[in-house]
Amino acid sequence: YDLQAWRGSSFNRLVIKAEGEVSHNTEYTNQTELLWGHAIAAFWDSQIGIRADTHSDAKNQQWFALGMHGIAPYWFEIDTTAYLGNNGQTEWVLNAEYDLLLTQRLILQPRVNFTVRGKDDPIMLLGSGLANAALGFRLRYEFSRQFAPFVGVETENYFGDSEKYIENAGLNGSKTRYFAGIKFWF
Numbered sequence: 001y002d003l004q005a006w007r008g009s010s011f012n013r014l015v016i017k018a019e020g021e022v023s024h025n026t027e028y029t030n031q032t033e034l035l036w037g038h039a040i041a042a043f044w045d046s047q048i049g050i051r052a053d054t055h056s057d058a059k060n061q062q063w064f065a066l067g068m069h070g071i072a073p074y075w076f077e078i079d080t081t082a083y084l085g086n087n088g089q090t091e092w093v094l095n096a097e098y099d100l101l102l103t104q105r106l107i108l109q110p111r112v113n114f115t116v117r118g119k120d121d122p123i124m125l126l127g128s129g130l131a132n133a134a135l136g137f138r139l140r141y142e143f144s145r146q147f148a149p150f151v152g153v154e155t156e157n158y159f160g161d162s163e164k165y166i167e168n169a170g171l172n173g174s175k176t177r178y179f180a181g182i183k184f185w186f
Contacts, residue, residue, distance in 0.1 A: 001018070001019060001020055002018075002019045002181070003016075003017070003018045003019070004016070004017045004018075006037065008037075010039060011038065011039045012036070012037070012038055012039075013036075013037045013045075014034075014035075014036060014037075015033070015034075015035040015036070015037045015047060015049075016032070016033070016034055016035075017031075017032070017033040017035070018030065018031070018032045018033070019031055026056065027056045027057075028054075028055070028056045029053070029054070029055045029056070030053070030054055031051060031052070031053050032051065032052050032054075033049060033050070033051045033052075033065060034049050034050055034051075035047040035048065035049035035050075035065060035067075036048055036049055037069065040068075041070075043070045043071040044068060044069070044070035044071075045068065045069050045070060046066075046067070046068055047065065047066070047067045047068065047069055047081065048065065048066050048067075049065050050062065050063065050064060050065060051063040051064075051065050051083060059123055059124055061085055061086055061089070061124070062085065062086065063083040063084060063085040063089075063091070064083065064084045064085075065081050065082070065083050066081065066082050066083075067079070067080055067081030067082060068080055068081075074098075075098065075099070076096055076097070076098050077096065077097045077098070078094070078095070078096050079093075079094075079095040079096075080092070080093065080094045080095070081093050088118075088119070089117075089118065089119065089121055090117070090118030090119070091115060091116070091117055091118065091131075092115070092116045093113070093114070093115050093116075094113070094114045095111070095112070095113050096111070096112050096113075097109055097110065097111040097112075098110055105141055105142045105143070106139070106140075106141055106142075107139070107140050107141075107142065107148075108137060108138070108139050109137065109138040109139075109140065109150075110135075110136070110137055111134075111135070111136045111137070111138065111154070112133070112134070112135050112136075113133065113134040113135075113136075113156075114130065114132075114133050115130075115131045115132050115133070116129065116130055116131065117129065117131045117162070120161055122165055125162065125165040125166050125169055125171075126161075126162050126165065127160050127161020127162040127163075127164065127165060128160075128161060129159070129160050129161070130159045130160060131158065131159065131160070131162040132156055132157060132158045132159065132162060133156070133157055133159070134154055134155065134156040134157075135154070135155055136152055136153060136154030136155070136177075137152055137153055137154075138150045138151070138152035139151055139152065140183060146184055146185055146186070147182070147183075147184050148182070148183045148184070149180070149181070149182050149183075150180065150181055150182070150183060151178075151179070151180045152178070152179050152180070152181075153176065153177070153178050153179075154176070154177045154179070155174065155175070155176045155177075156174065156175050156176075156177075157173065157174040158173045158174070
């Protein structure tokens with residue numbers, strides 16, 4: 001799942017971001033962020049708050065989050081956040097997406113995600129440097145601006161020490177996901 005919701009005005013808002021995976025009905029991992037967003041320029045918000053990671057194997061971690069979210073030139077949507085976690089762990093995440101209008105209602109959305117770690121975390125199977133990157137596409141049909149079902153595909157690859165940790169644990173250093181969902185707002 002991947003959920004983002006906010007409540008407030010255009011200048012100050014409470015933002016909740018949650019994403020996670022469930023596999024084999026018993027294993028799960030999720031990441032939930034509670035942020036305060038404040039407008040700092042036209043189309044740009046600063047965000048500050050906390051992030052909690054929970055896992056079925058009790059590898060839980062809490063983070064302090066500081067980031068920015070907005071629309072860059074040429075209408076690229078950018079979401080970048082720096083995190084400071086337990087034991088001096090640091091992480092920087094960059095998400096970017098763009099809406100390509102195939103028709104007025106059919107929209108293809110390429111998305112890219114990069115995660116960079118400050119130091120090795122063998123317990124979480126993540127190494128320092130570029131830990132992983134994901135490239136995906138979503139195809140949605142907007143029945144209205146408030147309701148749009150979509151289908152998508154995403155491939156995620158691990159690099160460097162992260163890839164070594166993943167492979168030593170007997171896991172695959174790359175994975176592809178297929179999904180469907182609904183984009184809506186009130």
